[in-house]
Amino acid sequence: MKLFRYIFLLCSLTTFADNGSDLWLQYNLIRDQTVRENLIRSFDVIVLDSKTSRGMLAATELQTALKGLIGKKLSIVPFDQNKNFKNSILLTDQSKDSKIGSEGFHISRSGVNSRIEANQDRGLLYGTYAFIRHLQLMGSQAFDVIENPKIKFRMLNHWDNANGTVERGYAGSSIWKWFELPYRMDPRYIQYARANASIGINAVSINNVNASSRFLTAEYLEKIKAVADVLRPYGIQVFISVNFRSPRTLGGLETSDPMDPRVRKWWKDKTDEIHRYIPDFGGFLVKANSEGEPGPQDYGRTHADGANMLAEALQGRDGIVIWRAFVYNADPNGDRFKEAYEQFKPLDGKFDKKVIVQVKNGPIDFMPREPFHPMFGGFYKTPLAIEFQITQEYLGHATHMVYLAPMFKECLDADTYMKGAGSTVSKIIDGSLVDQEMSMMAGVANTGSDENFTGHPIGQANWYAFGRLAWDHSLTSEAIANEWVRMTLTQKPEVASKVTDMLMQSHPTYVKYTYPLGLHHMMGEGHHYGPQPWLEKSGRPDWTSVYYHRAAADGIGFDRTGGMSNALSLYAPEVQAQWKNPDECDLNYLMWFHHLPWNYKLSTGNILWDELMLRYYSGAEEVQGFIEQWASLKSEIDPEIFDNVLGRLQIQKKKRCGGEIPAICTFANFQNSLCRQGLLHQREHWMMLKNLRKFIIYDKVQQIVSSIFNLFSASNAIWFMPISLDYLNQRSKAAK
């Protein structure tokens, strides 16, 4: 009944203005009358052949969707092989088709013949959402599609804390109302579950990887159970992030050594206790010996020792252990790029069968662009999960429009050459390359308490795209964007196409005005919003900016081909060959691997310095272009969504310094940094130091606030553009 209420609420909402809370599940009336009437004629009844409540849920969702899409409420009747229903949509989880896996489905529509077939009720649910999507995208055209997910665990990682905050969350506070659970159940939990189910997400780790032991107390297990009970009908399993020190914190033991029998017993007992609350418990997600978190190395043990102990506690259950590979040590002479690889490589083959190692897409930390992580391609015996970040920690938080699918795809489609050409990252993580049963794609969620779940309306597209890619990584970014836009913003193909173009351009643009040519890790300390390339001192050397850009009199960039680090050697020879020569290296990765003189001539014809500048400045200009493109769609987009996006685009292209100069430019700060190092004072670009320093104060204030509260601010960014793009273009032409 609650589901119904919520759905009706959502439908009623869309009548006048859209606050975004219905996500891509709006089910608005199809505007094309011919299509609508065609569909009305072909749908009279929903015939359900399923014995489970999940099957009933699928039928109900379809009923709701059709009520919205074609304005006709179909009744749901049980399947009866003796009856012949006309114009029916058959939903069955009793198909025995061997082409359909446990979560797969076969959907088809041709004239009056519509079927959603699956072998299990999960597949039926996914098939139903796919059927609805096909109606929205294909109208009354026929279709006949069999789909199975390419990856087994399609998972959101919530970095949500017990106190209601979200680490790196930019959409309000946590969606989990810990202080109300389990007594009051927020209706939004259901909406969240529907959204995930509709894109095939089947797993959720509910709390921050910087985990409080509190989540393992009976008090919190009761709360987590309540959430699990809401998510279960939607096919979503719950995982818990655990603090490795819990046996000491909660159990009163004097050690958390994974080899200690008391510790092992504690985890076994705790695991049994969890299963009393959540019989289908997904398992543990662990960040250990990373950024100050406790772990097995505290006791002289390895990551494998720690993970295997937890796996032991889960023996006889379905649950698994997800062990994060995001580890690095504070070695000023080392290269953080290499450290996860070097720590984990000797452990390949030493993990229990229940363990999967979760690796971030790139070797540093969710930078706007990274080469794929060298662990992909280096592990033959250990299944690797990939971890993407959907929340925009380094990508402008919830105030910059950045569609992330192209970034995800760049990694997924990258060729590791692990078993020769075609050994893409996607084939490693879906288990097909090395024939592993376990496979996983995880995304750090961008959801929060904001009405529209993601703060920036376009953030919804990133959640959507992550789910779609986890289901089928062969989909194109553009196709996914277009799906989302058409289900969320507009039914008109020509409008959808314009918005899709903006989304597709947004990530390249963001990279241009922040980290062009492979610059990385130059963001503001702590808050990670806006630039701070001059950061020289921090808690650890590899938390500074200078560690990464290595700007000096002789040039800029991190030579990882051997000069400053031999990190490139972690990749297959074919990959090394692509990147080792600066004249052949993809310019997007140039400074990931090379330290080059300021006047180094690039393949574009520009010297390095000018190319950097051009990219920064043209990125800034492109945001102005987004504003104009979006503004031109005013009459086509729901006014509340329109205003919301426009307002955020204006933040993205913030006017500062008196408001005269349209400005997005981290580059000026970079110049400033160089000036201070005495590298730039002979150049004509030396300027504005006084003005900039004023802004640096803001940044410092912001930084302190952010580190204390571990929250965020969109206000600290130092945008500034001292010279014109026209001038730069002229200069660039003159150089050629």
Next chain:
Amino acid sequence: MKLFRYIFLLCSLTTFADNGSDLWLQYNLIRDQTVRENLIRSFDVIVLDSKTSRGMLAATELQTALKGLIGKKLSIVPFDQNKNFKNSILLTDQSKDSKIGSEGFHISRSGVNSRIEANQDRGLLYGTYAFIRHLQLMGSQAFDVIENPKIKFRMLNHWDNANGTVERGYAGSSIWKWFELPYRMDPRYIQYARANASIGINAVSINNVNASSRFLTAEYLEKIKAVADVLRPYGIQVFISVNFRSPRTLGGLETSDPMDPRVRKWWKDKTDEIHRYIPDFGGFLVKANSEGEPGPQDYGRTHADGANMLAEALQGRDGIVIWRAFVYNADPNGDRFKEAYEQFKPLDGKFDKKVIVQVKNGPIDFMPREPFHPMFGGFYKTPLAIEFQITQEYLGHATHMVYLAPMFKECLDADTYMKGAGSTVSKIIDGSLVDQEMSMMAGVANTGSDENFTGHPIGQANWYAFGRLAWDHSLTSEAIANEWVRMTLTQKPEVASKVTDMLMQSHPTYVKYTYPLGLHHMMGEGHHYGPQPWLEKSGRPDWTSVYYHRAAADGIGFDRTGGMSNALSLYAPEVQAQWKNPDECDLNYLMWFHHLPWNYKLSTGNILWDELMLRYYSGAEEVQGFIEQWASLKSEIDPEIFDNVLGRLQIQKKKRCGGEIPAICTFANFQNSLCRQGLLHQREHWMMLKNLRKFIIYDKVQQIVSSIFNLFSASNAIWFMPISLDYLNQRSKAAK
């Protein structure tokens, strides 16, 4: 247009389920057909006699309300003295009636004759909301009412921080989206403004009194200006809480000494700058030399010196300075009860005319029940504002149902005997007793980002009641509750009466199970939720519990009649006479003023120990009663609201210790504390120490988390009931 969209959105929302976001402005169709038809017949057109946009806003609000209440959309036509409109509602701000003040109104309805008259457009707006309220409450009955607000500044104090958190906020994050402002304007700002205007709130301080200097930067002034622009049409002025150190932090001065000409100039310039953004800027709210905040005493100056400097900066403007009297020093031998009085008394008469001193309702800090603050009754030359706390810092956060109006009224109606009998607190703060022009009632807001603004649906009633009392402190708590319930939850008088009864009982019940007989300040450290009477050490002695309850072998309570402190002497002799004799003192204030033996015989016939126990235990029982009462209304209340309140009531009456014993009882902890002091081991109530200790661990963990994040948790509470109420009742009877 945005207003319209939002209103329609709200209307559409209520069709199926109420998420609470429309507050008391639901404008649901009047169910009584006779009444509705009567009203439909009498309303044909809205005639507007106003030249201002605020007048148009009033007419539009009325139009929206009638569309909802009677389902008829009236047109709005300009007043024309040559035309005779039938069945019209005349809205005019051109009345010259001397009985109507600048914010007052005269509303009347009799048959087909309806008028809303005011001298200014603010009064017209308030009159319109009053007219709508009268229709909702009186149906088609005639009315003829003149109202003027009793208090000039009716103000919400937001304790909202720049990072999006709210100090002592329990309804999500801040409603102000600092990172989006001024570019994106959340439609909720308008809903917030409407709600305030509808109850007469005309002033808002926008940020935490523990103020960041950041709010005075150009960056933030731009944001505050954007909010002020939204609130202005609704008659709401914006104030800013300022950090006294700002001349140093922002201005680069080496001092913030209020006597330093550079400092004075800095504030003058800053004030001018603020007015460029906000021409009708309300003024400054200052927490100085209080709980670590900077202030004039840092430079050997007085509160008056500091306040007068800010007043000087505002010379020639309408703005004022609100200086908080919430100050106290860490003197283990002193009594915090007296300190504000003692610091401010010598300054009476030394403040500039633009300054008002804001005093909390009681002498400590928003305890669930306090005697009125002794400053009320002691100041003849300085206008005093009263500060209530609407957010439930010490009253169960957003998970306990506590209707606060009776607590507010207890203070407002208290007689200070300042000028003989009848010198109530309300007459002091409305300026009538000492004939002051400036008057103010402030409430610390309980609003946040939650859909329904206040987290607990009943929290809305506290916001509503605060506004209504600020407008007219002679209203009864019960009448206000009834208004709110009928506009928000039900149109049925018999249902409204039941809910009103619950609200009226809720505060006495809360006091019983937390701080009976005048016990105070025994809450958990930092988070202020749940009990921690054993707290002996903290950053300051007056932040502990033992400082206040003084439990010892010889008895319990704080003797302020001279034994431990002479605080009672701060009151007028008549007040002293009421409270100085323990046998005559109101039992609700007993331990505020007396230290009594455990077996002291009270007027109830019980010894002190048993009376305490009875109150704790019967308070717990009463919550069970609320649950039953509320459950009986299931069919009468919107299902989403019903579930929400029921869930929170269940938290209020949390089951712990195995779940067998219905339990709300802070008393067990108190016993525990006594046991540890060796006071109770001879008694039959000695018990459960081991069990309790387990819970104390949670409390500590929670406390650390809360102090770091300055956030809240509803999870730490240590509810426990070791013995039965039946047993206690028997014992009590036996004693008599």
